[in-house]
Amino acid sequence: MCGIYSSLSTNKMLCSDFLISLKELEYRGYDSAGLVTLDKNKKYKSYKTLSKIDDLKLKISKEESSSLLIGHTRWATHGKPNIKNCHPHIIENLSIVHNGVVENYDDLKKNKIFKNVKFKTDTDTEMILLLIYNYCKSNSFINAVKKTIKLIKGSNAFVCSNIGKGINELAAYKNNTPLYFGIKNNGEKVFSSDVNAMSNSLKGYYYLDNNDIVHITNKNTALYNKKNKRIVLKKIVDSNFKRPKIVSSCYTYSEIKDQKKIISTYGKNIQKIYNVVRKIKKPNEINIIGCGSSYNAGLLAKAFLEKNSNIPTSVYRPSEFNFFLNNKNKLFIFISQSGETADICSLIESKKEFFSNSLSIVNNDDSRLVRESKYNINLNVGLERGVAATKTFSSQILVLNIISKILSKDNNNLVFPSSSVINKLFSYEKEIIKLSKKYSKFKNLFVLGRNYNFPIACEAALKIKEISYIHAEGAPSSEIKHGPIALFDNKFPVIFLVSNKKETIHSEISSLNEVISRTNNIFLIAPDTVVKKLEPKTLSKIDVIAVPDFQNDMAPILYLIILQLFSYHLAKSKKLNIDQPRNLAKVVTVE
Numbered sequence: 001m002c003g004i005y006s007s008l009s010t011n012k013m014l015c016s017d018f019l020i021s022l023k024e025l026e027y028r029g030y031d032s033a034g035l036v037t038l039d040k041n042k043k044y045k046s047y048k049t050l051s052k053i054d055d056l057k058l059k060i061s062k063e064e065s066s067s068l069l070i071g072h073t074r075w076a077t078h079g080k081p082n083i084k085n086c087h088p089h090i091i092e093n094l095s096i097v098h099n100g101v102v103e104n105y106d107d108l109k110k111n112k113i114f115k116n117v118k119f120k121t122d123t124d125t126e127m128i129l130l131l132i133y134n135y136c137k138s139n140s141f142i143n144a145v146k147k148t149i150k151l152i153k154g155s156n157a158f159v160c161s162n163i164g165k166g167i168n169e170l171a172a173y174k175n176n177t178p179l180y181f182g183i184k185n186n187g188e189k190v191f192s193s194d195v196n197a198m199s200n201s202l203k204g205y206y207y208l209d210n211n212d213i214v215h216i217t218n219k220n221t222a223l224y225n226k227k228n229k230r231i232v233l234k235k236i237v238d239s240n241f242k243r244p245k246i247v248s249s250c251y252t253y254s255e256i257k258d259q260k261k262i263i264s265t266y267g268k269n270i271q272k273i274y275n276v277v278r279k280i281k282k283p284n285e286i287n288i289i290g291c292g293s294s295y296n297a298g299l300l301a302k303a304f305l306e307k308n309s310n311i312p313t314s315v316y317r318p319s320e321f322n323f324f325l326n327n328k329n330k331l332f333i334f335i336s337q338s339g340e341t342a343d344i345c346s347l348i349e350s351k352k353e354f355f356s357n358s359l360s361i362v363n364n365d366d367s368r369l370v371r372e373s374k375y376n377i378n379l380n381v382g383l384e385r386g387v388a389a390t391k392t393f394s395s396q397i398l399v400l401n402i403i404s405k406i407l408s409k410d411n412n413n414l415v416f417p418s419s420s421v422i423n424k425l426f427s428y429e430k431e432i433i434k435l436s437k438k439y440s441k442f443k444n445l446f447v448l449g450r451n452y453n454f455p456i457a458c459e460a461a462l463k464i465k466e467i468s469y470i471h472a473e474g475a476p477s478s479e480i481k482h483g484p485i486a487l488f489d490n491k492f493p494v495i496f497l498v499s500n501k502k503e504t505i506h507s508e509i510s511s512l513n514e515v516i517s518r519t520n521n522i523f524l525i526a527p528d529t530v531v532k533k534l535e536p537k538t539l540s541k542i543d544v545i546a547v548p549d550f551q552n553d554m555a556p557i558l559y560l561i562i563l564q565l566f567s568y569h570l571a572k573s574k575k576l577n578i579d580q581p582r583n584l585a586k587v588v589t590v591e
């Protein structure tokens with residue numbers, strides 16, 4: 001979603017360096033980008049693009065520098081993605097970049113302040129700027145900002161600049177959508193919606209609390225809390241960031257490959273996880289809440305928790321959470337790789353008392369969700385930049401499995417797939433590329449799996465949809481006769497996941513045969529031993545990848561990796577933008 005990056009310094013900063021940081025926000029998803037600099041007459045000069053940050057680089061000379069830089073990546077929520085609506089917006093001495101939505105836009109527009117005012121854009125951002133502009137007529141800049149935030153409602157963060165005689169100043173405000181204030185080693189002061197974007201030479205940073213305002217000038221920094229009281233900025237966190245190494249030009253592919261090491265060495269995190277879980281009283285019931293892939297991880301966690309720890313578990317999307325249930329002896333597990341997903345954060349914040357016994361599982365320690373939950377476990381897999389969750393999803397599964405074992409007091413029995421097992425999966429890549437070329441021609445796909453493989457089928461369908469734009473549905477293979485079978489024909493291929501669970505293997509194979517008799521296009525993923533037992537006649541009709549036999553809770557991860565590679569190659573063969581699929585954002589900060 002939208003990203004803010006803005007910087008003020010006593011010295012001039014190279015725009016090209018600034019763009020490197022702005023580019024770090026790209027992974028969040030955006031449809032336009034812009035920045036303002038100060039020209040030699042100390043007037044705003046703006047650059048905008050409907051393309052990538054690299055396009056801004058082409059528009060700005062290599063030598064251009066400025067002591068004030070205001071940048072933004074926009075993911076349109078209020079007004080179409082076009083140059084007119086692209087941030088920063090400027091009125092005379094003021095300029096603004098904004099993330100979020102002014103929820104009372106329509107009501108506010110009736111305010112007398114806007115009588116006879118002609119809006120130049122379709123954005124709610126312009127309304128914030130016009131309010132500040134109007135209040136500036138009879139107030140100082142900072143008081144104008146303070147008056148403005150009293151009027152706007154919703155999840156919003158903005159940085160507004162004011163250029164004056166001998167003084168340049170920035171005011172930043174945030175409510176519910178993330179904003180960090182950072183100080184660089186050279187004294188430069190920055191605001192960013194993502195701590196990674198400002199990580200280079202960062203001395204320390206502060207995560208703005210809701211309704212904080214940070215006011216900076218060339219000389220001073222002041223922090224005002226929601227009661228409008230000036231407070232001491234003492235929570236500056238020392239920075240020890242390292243930018244992750246990228247092993248390929250595509251982040252998603254690199255992140256799929258990162259799992260080779262992550263999975264086989266995940267055991268190193270057990271003690272940390274144990275230290276958190278041992279503080280939690282064993283609950284009578286667990287409710288898991290998450291969106292998208294995190295929801296799918298929750299489905300698998302339900303199976304782990306019910307089987308290993310004997311604790312009844314329900315899984316919810318935050319918007320569907322049922323408040324009629326009571327919270328007695330319940331543990332609420334919130335799963336979110338970003339920790340900033342608006343739906344999930346608003347839910348926990350809406351009833352703090354109800355969710356007081358909460359555990360969050362995130363990949364970002366300094367996030368809104370972590371701040372709201374009682375206990376927290378970090379996935380610890382490094383920043384994930386591809387919009388499609390890959391390494392964060394597999395680590396969610398690992399953490400949740402470890403939790404289920406700790407709650408069952410059976411944590412001696414934790415075996416992760418070794419690097420040779422994982423490498424074996426990657427050795428099938430050539431075969432997967434061939435299959436993805438074949439299946440990329442179709443418009444629809446079913447992914448079927450049973451037990452632990454059902455959540456994996458749902459996750460694979462989500463991956464296929466989001467990066468290859470092929471309609472895909474995940475369903476339990478045991479359910480086909482209750483509906484899905486109506487769709488099977490030669491134009492509707494099926495990816496079929498068969499387990500090696502002795503209680504269900506016969507019915508899984510009989511469902512497979514039912515599918516074989518209705519479509520010619522079947523891609524089977526099954527354990528080696530199972531494939532070996534299939535009739536040659538059956539094998540001649542289907543595409544097969546045999547995964548190593550792995551007899552424990554971690555077996556679904558083997559199917560997952562094959563399917564992540566398959567989704568990636570489907571998208572690659574269609575020449576799509578895999579890291580930033582259309583319309584999607586990595587961090588969904590707006591409900």
Ligand code: AGP
Nearest residue numbers: 292293294336337338341388389
């Ligand atoms: C996953 O591939 C998707 N990009 C998406 O469904 C994602 O899992 C969802 O938006 C939840 O994000 P979170 O884990 O950061 O809360």
